[in-house]
Amino acid sequence: MESILEKAKVNHNLKKEEIIELLKTDNSLLFETANKVREKYKGNSVHLRGLIEFTNICKNDCFYCGLRCSNKKIERYRLTEEEILNCVKRAVNAGYKTVVLQGGEDSYFTSERICSIIKEIKKYDVALTLSIGEKTLEEYKAFKEAGADRYLMRIETTDKDLYKSLHPNMSFENRVNCIKTIKNLGYETGTGCLVGLPNQTIESLADDILFFKEINADMVGIGPFIPHSETPLANANKDNFDLALKVMAITRLILPDINIPATTAMESLKENGRVIALNSGANVVMPNMTDTIYRAKYELYPNKICINDSPDKCINCIKGKIQAMGREISSSKGYRNDLF
Ligand code: SAM
Ligand code: SF4
Ligand code: FES
Helix, strand or coil, rough: HHHHHHHHHHHHHCCCHHHHHHHHHCCCCHHHHHHHHHHHHHEEEEEEEEEEEEECCCCCCCCCCCCCCCCCCCCCCCCCCCHHHHHHHHHHCCCEEEEEECCCCCCCCCHHHHHHHHHHHHCCCEEEEEEEECHHHHHHHHHHCCCCCCCECCCCCCCCHHHHHHCCCCCHHHHHHHHHHHHCCCCCECCHHHHHHCCCCCHHHHHHHHHHHHHHCCCEECCCCCCCCCCCCCCCCCCCHHHHHHHHHHHHHHHHCECCCCHHHHHHHHCCHHHHHHHHCCEECCCCCCHHHHHHCCCCCCCCCCCCCCCHHHHHHHHHHHCCCEEEECCCCCCCCCCC
């Protein structure tokens, strides 16, 4: 294992067999090496992206997600443009340089409506990330022209059969095409996967990591899968933190200069999970800017952190955690090529 890590630290390439070996081994050296690579390429700054969960309405039925359309138990909501802009102002006032607009695939938000929101948000001089799922080429183009800078769409899994079994009425090929289109249009492109899905193999996780490298992702978010009671995967294993951390750390080794968030799901599974992730290769945190009244309704998975907290509480909480680690809060918009 030591020799694989030594090699990866220098040339940032790993073969599938080597990734598999790293995924199968429990050794803190992986995390220490990823932390060093993060420090060398990204410095000690942590980028904060203000997350706005603007609609929990979704036409899709992903087997793992609490927002899936078949879940009749959640109360649905969508924010008005004014409410979205209030979240943006909150993030800007806290000094954040990026906001992320995330939601289900909600057909109320037509291309025209999204473009109008993008233009309003861009008046605040922030980088804007969209995470609103699969759209057409024309829609992606229109969002880019309206001012969106980045787009996040996880591949979720590169195992085609597993993908098919978890996504009724969706296609793996279309997901890949969307991600490639986003990249070709010049968005900073974020992708990622879920770790610990039932029937997911270590080999397929190695393929996921190689996929991030192949498409040269600018951002990779790794989510430990957390089973939700109102989904078909309710009884699945939820002990996925350690494996997700390994996938994240290996991703840092082979894509040394990208942005990697310490994900909310990591902290939801393990106390201080984001701090652990920031010490294992991550350099980004996405604090929740959504009003408290909506938070519990954006229940992708159970025990999600911060659902009873206010945006101000999150702003102060995360600042305190980062400073206590001896890391700084970045004052840049945090593009991949920004120097720290
Ligand atoms: N609808 C858009 C999409 O799917 O790309 C964006 C919003 S979706 C809620 C954001 C991410 O939540 C998904 O990419 C998925 O990986 C994650 N997610 C959904 N259910 C989850 C679960 N049970 N555990 C962990 N992450 C989950
Ligand atoms: Fe909808 Fe995204 Fe959840 Fe799938 S993961 S059901 S697309 S919100
Ligand atoms: Fe929300 Fe800590 S980040 S309370």
